[in-house]
Amino acid sequence: MNYEIIPPPTRLSPFIRFYWILESNEPYLHRGLADGCAEMIFHYDGIFDELGDNNLREKSFSSGLHGPTRKVRRFIIDRGFGIFGVYIYPFAIQRLFSLPTIAVSNEMPDLKTLLGTTGDRLEEQIMMASNNYERANILSTFFEHQLTKTRQVPANISVAVHQMLNSKGIVDIPALAEYCCLSLRQFERKFKEYSGFSPKLYSRIIRFQTAAAQYGNYGKSLTEIAYQCGYYDQSHFINDFKEFSGFNPSTYFSGEAEGTAWRDSEMS
Numbered sequence: 001m002n003y004e005i006i007p008p009p010t011r012l013s014p015f016i017r018f019y020w021i022l023e024s025n026e027p028y029l030h031r032g033l034a035d036g037c038a039e040m041i042f043h044y045d046g047i048f049d050e051l052g053d054n055n056l057r058e059k060s061f062s063s064g065l066h067g068p069t070r071k072v073r074r075f076i077i078d079r080g081f082g083i084f085g086v087y088i089y090p091f092a093i094q095r096l097f098s099l100p101t102i103a104v105s106n107e108m109p110d111l112k113t114l115l116g117t118t119g120d121r122l123e124e125q126i127m128m129a130s131n132n133y134e135r136a137n138i139l140s141t142f143f144e145h146q147l148t149k150t151r152q153v154p155a156n157i158s159v160a161v162h163q164m165l166n167s168k169g170i171v172d173i174p175a176l177a178e179y180c181c182l183s184l185r186q187f188e189r190k191f192k193e194y195s196g197f198s199p200k201l202y203s204r205i206i207r208f209q210t211a212a213a214q215y216g217n218y219g220k221s222l223t224e225i226a227y228q229c230g231y232y233d234q235s236h237f238i239n240d241f242k243e244f245s246g247f248n249p250s251t252y253f254s255g256e257a258e259g260t261a262w263r264d265s266e267m268s
Contacts, residue, residue: 001026001265006136012143014158015092019136022262025080031259032066032073033212034244036165036195036205038088038104039066042126042135045082048075063111063123067093067104068196070205072246074259084126084135091158091194096146105196156180157194160187164199169206170230173199207231208244215253215263222249 001024008016017037023045030048042063049057051074060075068090093101097114111119122142129135160180164171176199177187191199211229214220220228226237226249241249251257255264 001028001261003262003265004132006133008136009140009144012140015089015095015147016143017087017089019132019139020085020087021083021132022085022265023080023082024261027076027078028081028261029074029076029259030262031246031257032069032071032075033246034070034072034205034208035066036068036197036202036209037090038068038093038101040064040086040088040139041066042084042123043081044084044127044129044135046077046079048077048081050075061108061110063119063126065097065104065107065109065111065114067107067109068101068205069106070197070201070244071106072244073108084132086139089158089161090196091153091161094153094194095150096143098150100193101196102193153194154190156182157190160191160199161195161202164195164202164206168210168229169203169208171199171203173203204240205244208240211237211241211249212245212252215260216255222253225249225253 001022004021006019006021007013008018041061043061047062048060050060052058057076088096090101093099093104111123113119115122122138125138126135129138157180160176163176174184177184180187182190188198191202195202197205207229211225211231214225217225222237223234226234229237231237231240238249241247241252245252247257252260
């Protein structure tokens, strides 16, 4: 399995965290965990099925958007595959697709639903591209055009989301509201509109992501990981981890958990 990252152009870095590629010659079962950012996905070689209740398979989209999510989702493919993805700051959904982030939180609209005929054309360009750097250039051109058509996101809210991410979810929410010159109620409403979740839930998701990113760090115990990620007792850590990944932390960090092959590839 091969996992790569391509940085976006400087002009797009306030909105796009990075482009990524995941490719394999083997079948794969992937588990999508809770995530505070969104991902635009293009399956340019093979299409996954989503596994629902009782492992029933339902065809997923060939291209579309994974909104910020608190849900665990499972996907499977019985052959080799290639995926090109864009990891997007949640508040950028408004700028890039002209809709509030809350409209796509926990959702997976396909590209045509999201962009109409423009989505069809963009998908065709991505599928026909000769390599992943060409795909990154196509998408950068598309995003730069989108930014010329849409209104600005309130600067204080984008700052608040960045602060939440940079602090790894360990923030004083009333203090952050005051820093943004908003009442707590105003801040909670605006933050949810542009991040997809309330500040409290978003901070929990980001703390979980920070903990999950310690996968492969065998020099730290689970207690150390929990404490460094702002969990002050093991039960809180275990409960959040189960809710946002479907795994007990000990299972996830064992290296034997379902859908972690991409992380193994990231470390190699």
